[in-house]
Amino acid sequence: MKKYKFYTLLSFCAVSVFILSASTNYYPLKDRQADSKFLTDTVKQLAWLAPESADSLKNPVAVSQESISKGEELYNMYCFSCHGDTGYGDGPAGGSMGVRPANFHDQKVMKQKDGALFWKLTNGKGNMPPFKEALTEEQRWQLIVFLRELGKTE
Numbered sequence: 001m002k003k004y005k006f007y008t009l010l011s012f013c014a015v016s017v018f019i020l021s022a023s024t025n026y027y028p029l030k031d032r033q034a035d036s037k038f039l040t041d042t043v044k045q046l047a048w049l050a051p052e053s054a055d056s057l058k059n060p061v062a063v064s065q066e067s068i069s070k071g072e073e074l075y076n077m078y079c080f081s082c083h084g085d086t087g088y089g090d091g092p093a094g095g096s097m098g099v100r101p102a103n104f105h106d107q108k109v110m111k112q113k114d115g116a117l118f119w120k121l122t123n124g125k126g127n128m129p130p131f132k133e134a135l136t137e138e139q140r141w142q143l144i145v146f147l148r149e150l151g152k153t154e
Contacts, residue, residue: 048125050116057115061141063148071146074139078131087150097127104151114144 061067075083082094087104094101102109109117121140124130131140 048120050112050119054115054119055113057113057118059114059118059141059144061138061145063145067142067145068149070139071142071144071149074135074143075146075150078134079143082127086153087147099127101128104147105153110148110151114141114148117144117147 075087080091082091082097082101083089083104084091084094084101089101089103091101104110118140120128121135121143122130122132135143
């Protein structure tokens with residue numbers, strides 16, 4: 001009886017592999033391209049890209065010692081626990097979230113435009129809370145000013 005189950009399972013696996021390999025070889029190119037676009041869109045979602053329209057937002061807060069200082073106060077109050085003292089994404093609360101918080105020294109973060117960072121800070125995603133209600137627009141821009149300064153230091 002056990003031999004019968006084993007050979008049935010083996011036959012099922014062999015037929016499944018054959019069907020899978022046959023369908024892969026004859027899979028229409030058009031469908032593969034559609035799947036490729038789907039995968040690209042999925043990767044963008046996982047990478048958390050701001051919409052292109054966010055790139056056009058310009059920071060109205062001038063870089064000054066005052067705006068950096070105010071941004072630092074906000075960072076210490078709202079961001080430090082996840083992003084860490086120096087912005088490497090190594091804060092005490094950040095490690096327990098499953099997805100590591102952004103490292104503000106990483107070139108992927110630093111290359112983003114101010115508007116994209118502002119959009120992310122405003123809207124949040126997953127463990128990153130939205131700060132639209134907690135911080136004024138000016139405070140969110142001040143925070144961006146500080147993040148830029150923080151990302152410059154090693």
